[in-house]
Amino acid sequence: MLLGVSIVVFFMVRAIPGDPAQLLLGQQATQAQVEQVRANMGLDKPGIVQYGIFLADALRGDLGDSIVTGRPVTTELLARFPATLELTLFAMLVAVLVGVPVGVISAVKQYSWLDKFTSVLALTGISMPIFWLAMILIVIFFVNLGWLPFPGRLSTGYAVTSITGLVLVDSLLTLNFPAFWDGLKHLIMPAIALGTIPMAVVMRMTRSSMLEVMGEDYVRTARAKGVVPWRVIFKHALRNAMLPTVTVIGLQVGLLMGGAVITETIFSWPGVGQIAYESVNRRDYAMIQGVVLYGATLFVLVNLLVDILYAVLDPRVRY
Amino acid sequence: MLPYSAAQLFHPIGVGREHTLARRSIQISRRDFLRLSGAGLAGATLLGVAGCGGGGTIGGGQQGGGGAGSGNTFVFGRGADSVTLDPINTTDGESLRVTRQIFDGLLKFAPESTDVIPALATEVPQPEDGGRAYTFKLREGVKFHDGAEFNADAVKFNFDRWRDSKNPYHTGGGGQSENFAYYTGQFNGFDGDSTITGVDVVDEYTVRINLKQTQAPFLKNVAMSPFGIASPKAIKEDVEGFWQNPIGTGPYKFVSWNRGSTVELEANENWWGSDVPEREGGSGPKVKKVTIRSIPDNTSRVAALTGGELSAADGLTPDDVPSVKQSGLKVEFRPPLTIGYLAMNVQKGPFNDVNVRRAINHAIDMNAIVKAFFGQTGQVATTYMPPTVPFFNQSIEHYPYDPDQARQMLQDAGAENLETDLWYMPIPRPYMPDGKGIAQAMQQDLKEVGVNAKLVTYEWGTYLERTGSGDHSMALLGWTGDNGDPDNFLNNLLGSASATPTDALNIAYYKNPEVDELLQQGQSTVDEGEREQAYMQAQELLVQDAPWVPIAYAKPPLGFQKSVSGYQASPTGGEAFNTVSLSGGA
Numbered sequence: 001m002l003l004g005v006s007i008v009v010f011f012m013v014r015a016i017p018g019d020p021a022q023l024l025l026g027q028q029a030t031q032a033q034v035e036q037v038r039a040n041m042g043l044d045k046p047g048i049v050q051y052g053i054f055l056a057d058a059l060r061g062d063l064g065d066s067i068v069t070g071r072p073v074t075t076e077l078l079a080r081f082p083a084t085l086e087l088t089l090f091a092m093l094v095a096v097l098v099g100v101p102v103g104v105i106s107a108v109k110q111y112s113w114l115d116k117f118t119s120v121l122a123l124t125g126i127s128m129p130i131f132w133l134a135m136i137l138i139v140i141f142f143v144n145l146g147w148l149p150f151p152g153r154l155s156t157g158y159a160v161t162s163i164t165g166l167v168l169v170d171s172l173l174t175l176n177f178p179a180f181w182d183g184l185k186h187l188i189m190p191a192i193a194l195g196t197i198p199m200a201v202v203m204r205m206t207r208s209s210m211l212e213v214m215g216e217d218y219v220r221t222a223r224a225k226g227v228v229p230w231r232v233i234f235k236h237a238l239r240n241a242m243l244p245t246v247t248v249i250g251l252q253v254g255l256l257m258g259g260a261v262i263t264e265t266i267f268s269w270p271g272v273g274q275i276a277y278e279s280v281n282r283r284d285y286a287m288i289q290g291v292v293l294y295g296a297t298l299f300v301l302v303n304l305l306v307d308i309l310y311a312v313l314d315p316r317v318r319y
Numbered sequence: 320m321l322p323y324s325a326a327q328l329f330h331p332i333g334v335g336r337e338h339t340l341a342r343r344s345i346q347i348s349r350r351d352f353l354r355l356s357g358a359g360l361a362g363a364t365l366l367g368v369a370g371c372g373g374g375g376t377i378g379g380g381q382q383g384g385g386g387a388g389s390g391n392t393f394v395f396g397r398g399a400d401s402v403t404l405d406p407i408n409t410t411d412g413e414s415l416r417v418t419r420q421i422f423d424g425l426l427k428f429a430p431e432s433t434d435v436i437p438a439l440a441t442e443v444p445q446p447e448d449g450g451r452a453y454t455f456k457l458r459e460g461v462k463f464h465d466g467a468e469f470n471a472d473a474v475k476f477n478f479d480r481w482r483d484s485k486n487p488y489h490t491g492g493g494g495q496s497e498n499f500a501y502y503t504g505q506f507n508g509f510d511g512d513s514t515i516t517g518v519d520v521v522d523e524y525t526v527r528i529n530l531k532q533t534q535a536p537f538l539k540n541v542a543m544s545p546f547g548i549a550s551p552k553a554i555k556e557d558v559e560g561f562w563q564n565p566i567g568t569g570p571y572k573f574v575s576w577n578r579g580s581t582v583e584l585e586a587n588e589n590w591w592g593s594d595v596p597e598r599e600g601g602s603g604p605k606v607k608k609v610t611i612r613s614i615p616d617n618t619s620r621v622a623a624l625t626g627g628e629l630s631a632a633d634g635l636t637p638d639d640v641p642s643v644k645q646s647g648l649k650v651e652f653r654p655p656l657t658i659g660y661l662a663m664n665v666q667k668g669p670f671n672d673v674n675v676r677r678a679i680n681h682a683i684d685m686n687a688i689v690k691a692f693f694g695q696t697g698q699v700a701t702t703y704m705p706p707t708v709p710f711f712n713q714s715i716e717h718y719p720y721d722p723d724q725a726r727q728m729l730q731d732a733g734a735e736n737l738e739t740d741l742w743y744m745p746i747p748r749p750y751m752p753d754g755k756g757i758a759q760a761m762q763q764d765l766k767e768v769g770v771n772a773k774l775v776t777y778e779w780g781t782y783l784e785r786t787g788s789g790d791h792s793m794a795l796l797g798w799t800g801d802n803g804d805p806d807n808f809l810n811n812l813l814g815s816a817s818a819t820p821t822d823a824l825n826i827a828y829y830k831n832p833e834v835d836e837l838l839q840q841g842q843s844t845v846d847e848g849e850r851e852q853a854y855m856q857a858q859e860l861l862v863q864d865a866p867w868v869p870i871a872y873a874k875p876p877l878g879f880q881k882s883v884s885g886y887q888a889s890p891t892g893g894e895a896f897n898t899v900s901l902s903g904g905a
């Protein structure tokens with residue numbers, strides 16, 4: 001499957017109009033200079049040969065060097081990964097902490113005004129363009145109210161010694177509490193912007209799956225036994241209803257981990273998504289391939305792990 | 320590392336607790352699994368990430384700053400990160416913006432202009448031997464940031480490194496080195512091709528640069544920021560690493576570079592320029608710390624400025640100007656060193672007829688277009704180069720807007736009901752904020768006089784390629800000046816040598832022997848009077864022949880906090896921050 005992805009990406013990237021050599025050299029370059037740079041980049045060889053070279057290197061963990069910066073693609077990706085990881089974790093935290101409880105409530109109180117309200121909320125969340133939400137958040141909480149800092153991961157004046165690359169972890173490890181607090185505040189807006197869609201998805205999934213489970217015989221049995229209602233909901237129903245929700249969470253984590261292009265660009269978040277944006281703009285073939293392959297690999301991995309998790313969560317799967 | 324997150328996210332809901340379904344046959348209970356995966360993989364995550372992130376710092380800027388505008392850190396926001404910090408090995412504006420702070424050249428451009436003034440030299444030298452040699456007297460007692468002495472040997476070392484392709488230090492610049500592109504660009508090539516034949520050390524503080532032939536813009540070329548003098552000691556120690564650890568003599572010293580985010584600089588307290596008057600490019604550095612921050616998204620950058628996180632921001636669009644002003648911030652404009660134009664392909668009928676070209680000039684209401692699309696960020700172009708360039712011909716005026724006359728002229732030329740095409744670039748350029756909008760407005764104006772222009776566009780690279788091969792009838796394009804010399808505009812854009820069949824810069828394919836001769840004359844003499852006459856006359860001829868409809872001289876806007884003063888916006892786009900000061904607490 002990853003092989004398929006690599007083929008598609010490799011040739012699709014090259015189908016984007018625009019010559020990286022021309023873009024690199026700019027408007028004032030001569031034809032000879034462009035040809036020279038193309039030869040240096042190996043772009044003068046036939047596509048299939050280029051792909052062969054790429055694949056052979058990729059299998060050895062070498063995704064080539066970025067056309068723009070000249071540094072190895074893997075190094076660039078690894079350097080940006082912690083920022084994306086931190087943002088993803090926070091966005092998912094927002095999504096789950098809000099999505100699951102609200103989903104449960106709206107299922108339990110089906111057709112109540114609360115349920116209707118959250119349905120509208122979920123629909124809005126799913127249909128809201130991220131860039132718009134992000135800008136609104138920035139305008140309200142940064143520009144007008146000045147409550148939350150922007151942009152990037154830390155304000156001017158703060159620095160954290162990089163141990164893991166995660167600002168919050170590093171600042172705690174180095175006992176740098178002001179930076180921890182600053183970093184946390186920097187995370188709020190991007191996490192909300194990025195977490196809104198997953199939140200809505202989780203909310204809807206939890207709701208529908210809860211509704212299904214609440215109609216099951218064992219729930220009725222539990223009720224008939226006289227188990228207290230909250231225990232029925234949380235112990236008997238929710239646990240069983242969580243399977244589809246876990247799948248959805250897994251999918252979303254896989255997607256976000258690949259880099260949230262829009263959110264990271266707007267918030268100047270130095271993560272994988274920002275690299276993706278820059279490399280497409282500059283036709284950095286090697287980098288685009290690297291980012292997509294990396295995203296696809298993570299996605300496959302996360303799904304695999306979710307499948308494994310299934311077996312643990314739901315013993316039936318094992319047979 | 321991934322189940323860590325899944326498990327963590329899971330936990331609050333209470334799935335992992337005291338589960339009883341685990342069968343005896345299963346070695347590991349679900350609780351154990353979750354706990355294991357939680358702890359173990361969290362650990363793995365940290366280790367894995369530590370492998371890549373270790374060592375450096377993650378920073379939003381320098382310590383001790385606080386927000387922009389407070390304290391003594393000047394935070395400058397821009398659209399992209401630098402590529403390399405070895406000035407001679409890049410052509411990237413965002414790289415040169417930083418190196419401009421760290422390096423000085425022998426000469427530089429006076430604040431807010433393209434006049435040449437001395438920097439590491441004590442005066443601008445006079446041409447000797449008919450412009451085939453220049454003797455530079457150097458400042459004494461100047462030290463590089465690494466403590467090495469600046470002297471004639473250092474100057475010779477740098478020029479030799481640039482020129483001689485066999486020099487052991489003719490390398491560096493990092494992965495994306497441009498291989499001394501500006502040297503080849505301004506001085507014709509390396510080794511035997513180089514206009515500069517050699518640098519003689521006359522005494523410890525005097526060098527003589529010898530040229531193969533006269534080059535009129537020579538001093539302007541030397542003043543360009545790629546030709547900043549680097550510390551020979553640092554280059555000899557690690558030429559391949561110099562691009563990320565640059566050492567010059569400039570007003571600011573390099574501190575650190577967080578890729579994709581910030582470059583940190585601190586004041587060079589021993590800068591030679593501190594005692595030089597401000598109008599002569601000296602004084603300061605007043606602000607002790609500088610953070611140059613890249614924020615790729617335009618709206619975000621403006622928001623960061625409005626919210627006070629930046630002291631200054633580049634890359635405002637014309638639309639941003641009123642709203643930034645409304646937010647109580649200052650807007651300043653760079654003096655224009657660009658020109659945007661509509662080129663008519665004179666190889667194609669009916670544009671081979673000068674009267675048709677003049678008619679098109681009359682037909683377009685340029686005042687309205689510039690007002691609508693540039694607002695305060697541009698002025699209507701009158702001639703074929705911007706007014707900051709020397710020998711700009713003040714007496715020329717833009718063709719008056721007169722659709723009736725245009726219609727009449729077209730009719731006389733037998734070109735009524737003309738079907739043609741008008742190409743526009745797909746992306747905003749410094750000289751043209753909205754190619755499509757401008758093309759549409761022109762299309763309307765042309766329709767009024769009976770010219771039906773079909774709008775055509777291509778992806779940017781393809782656009783340059785195809786206009787460079789003359790596929791268009793009319794096309795929008797523009798130019799940003801490199802060194803502020805008329806030769807850089809007129810010869811590149813309208814000389815017949817640039818009207819090549821495949822990669823033409825002269826996309827009007829305009830060839831006039833008379834103009835060529837004048838341009839040649841302007842290029843090959845160092846006599847200012849002679850140059851002036853040549854360029855004045857060339858501009859008149861060009862406007863008469865009308866291969867273009869000149870559009871505008873763009874004045875790129877910069878936004879500032881009220882607390883910032885002394886910013887000297889340069890037409891070349893790269894200015895040193897030494898004169899910038901911050902009034903506290905704003």
